[in-house]
Amino acid sequence: MDERPEDDLVEDARRGSREAFVALVRLHERRVYGLVFRMAGNHSDADDLAQEIFLTAWRSIASFRRGSSFYTWLYRIAVNTSLTFLRKRSREKDRAEFHENMAGIDTRRDASFSPEGSSSRSELRARMDEAIASLPGHFRASFVLVVNQGLSHAEAAGILGCSENTVSWRMHKARKILQARLKPYLGEVRS
Amino acid sequence: MRCETIKKWLSDDLDGALSPKRKARLDAHNRECRTCRGYRADLTCLQAGAPPVEDRSPECWAAFERRIESKLAFAEPVREASRARLFPGRRWAWAAAGFLVMVAVGIYFAVNRPGGTLGTAWVPYEDSLARLLQEAEVDPEVENLVNRELLASIAAVAPDPEEDYAFPFAADPLFWEGLSEEELEYIAVELERETGNGGPK
Numbered sequence: 001m002d003e004r005p006e007d008d009l010v011e012d013a014r015r016g017s018r019e020a021f022v023a024l025v026r027l028h029e030r031r032v033y034g035l036v037f038r039m040a041g042n043h044s045d046a047d048d049l050a051q052e053i054f055l056t057a058w059r060s061i062a063s064f065r066r067g068s069s070f071y072t073w074l075y076r077i078a079v080n081t082s083l084t085f086l087r088k089r090s091r092e093k094d095r096a097e098f099h100e101n102m103a104g105i106d107t108r109r110d111a112s113f114s115p116e117g118s119s120s121r122s123e124l125r126a127r128m129d130e131a132i133a134s135l136p137g138h139f140r141a142s143f144v145l146v147v148n149q150g151l152s153h154a155e156a157a158g159i160l161g162c163s164e165n166t167v168s169w170r171m172h173k174a175r176k177i178l179q180a181r182l183k184p185y186l187g188e189v190r191s
Numbered sequence: 192m193r194c195e196t197i198k199k200w201l202s203d204d205l206d207g208a209l210s211p212k213r214k215a216r217l218d219a220h221n222r223e224c225r226t227c228r229g230y231r232a233d234l235t236c237l238q239a240g241a242p243p244v245e246d247r248s249p250e251c252w253a254a255f256e257r258r259i260e261s262k263l264a265f266a267e268p269v270r271e272a273s274r275a276r277l278f279p280g281r282r283w284a285w286a287a288a289g290f291l292v293m294v295a296v297g298i299y300f301a302v303n304r305p306g307g308t309l310g311t312a313w314v315p316y317e318d319s320l321a322r323l324l325q326e327a328e329v330d331p332e333v334e335n336l337v338n339r340e341l342l343a344s345i346a347a348v349a350p351d352p353e354e355d356y357a358f359p360f361a362a363d364p365l366f367w368e369g370l371s372e373e374e375l376e377y378i379a380v381e382l383e384r385e386t387g388n389g390g391p392k
Contacts, residue, residue: 018260018264022256022260022263025256025259026256029252029255030246030252033244033255034243037244038244043247047255050255051255051258051259051262055259055262058266059266059267060268060269061268062268062269124236125242128240128241128242132241147238152206152207152208153203153206164208168202168203171206172198172203175205175234176198178237179233179234182237186233186236186237189236189240
């Protein structure tokens with residue numbers, strides 16, 4: 001494992017050192033993977049996305065400006081790549097549902113599920129995965145950055161390219177949506 | 192205080208983004224509002240239940256890194272060399288140089304403009320029609336000549352607009368019947384003077 005400070009690694013990577021960049025990948029892979037997993041919702045897509053993000057970062061490392069934070073820059077690539085992926089997947093899903101509906105196939109999901117007998121916290125977590133995955137892209141990105149990655153509103157705003165107020169508003173809306181969708185499970189966990 | 196505002200503040204509070212002043216007002220509201228207390232409990236539960244991404248095995252990460260390394264071997268970072276060669280950190284100097292070249296070209300064409308449309312618009316007095324018109328004022332023969340030439344040149348450029356509707360007036364018997372004796376006499380005199388033929392008597 002390369003023990004050099006991150007700034008040195010970034011500088012060497014900018015000069016074309018693949019070894020330095022691989023060391024940067026090792027430093028950030030878990031956090032980037034955590035972010036894209038929450039955005040994509042499954043390991044297979046998250047794996048592909050994480051690789052695409054690091055390749056994009058490597059190709060455009062020359063455009064990284066010294067003095068700014070490498071992880072903010074990398075996260076911005078990660079969020080933009082994830083949002084592009086979500087838009088593409090949404091279009092493909094719409095197309096697939098259209099074809100299935102045309103073929104007369106019922107695509108409704110798990111409508112029979114009931115919270116009865118599943119009041120455990122693990123059930124809530126499983127349902128929460130689904131609820132987070134159903135949030136609109138920008139809300140999901142804000143929620144994942146702030147709640148899962150532990151960033152402040154200011155840091156998340158820097159990555160998302162918006163104001164702190166926008167992040168604050170999106171967090172409020174995302175929580176309202178999640179609370180409304182998970183109300184039965186939340187009640188059970190609290191009781 | 193509206194509960195909707197308090198809910199927004201609750202969200203900010205969970206993220207550590209609420210000012211102490213608002214926090215005090217939030218706590219005061221929550222002491223009295225049961226709905227907002229319930230909402231806060233739900234949000235706290237959500238926050239605690241936010242599932243962490245389960246860490247993958249070291250083998251998974253090793254395989255991930257190997258895949259990245261193999262892809263990096265075939266990918267080259269995009270150099271900013273081409274941009275740097277054109278604008279090596281002196282964009283303002285290049286912009287100023289471009290502006291000066293444009294100004295110089297503009298001045299050159301303004302000074303060396305070939306005698307064109309503007310020059311032909313001004314005719315020396317000797318070559319103008321002023322002298323001819325002065326002569327026409329005193330000599331009826333010249334006046335007729337000038338009038339004919341002018342009318343012919345105008346007719347060559349644009350047809351006489353009166354030509355189109357002059358005929359229907361003259362052809363309409365009601366038009367002539369509606370005129371008084373003096374008017375008919377005046378028209379006849381004018382026609383005789385202009386064409387040598389009398390009009391309708």
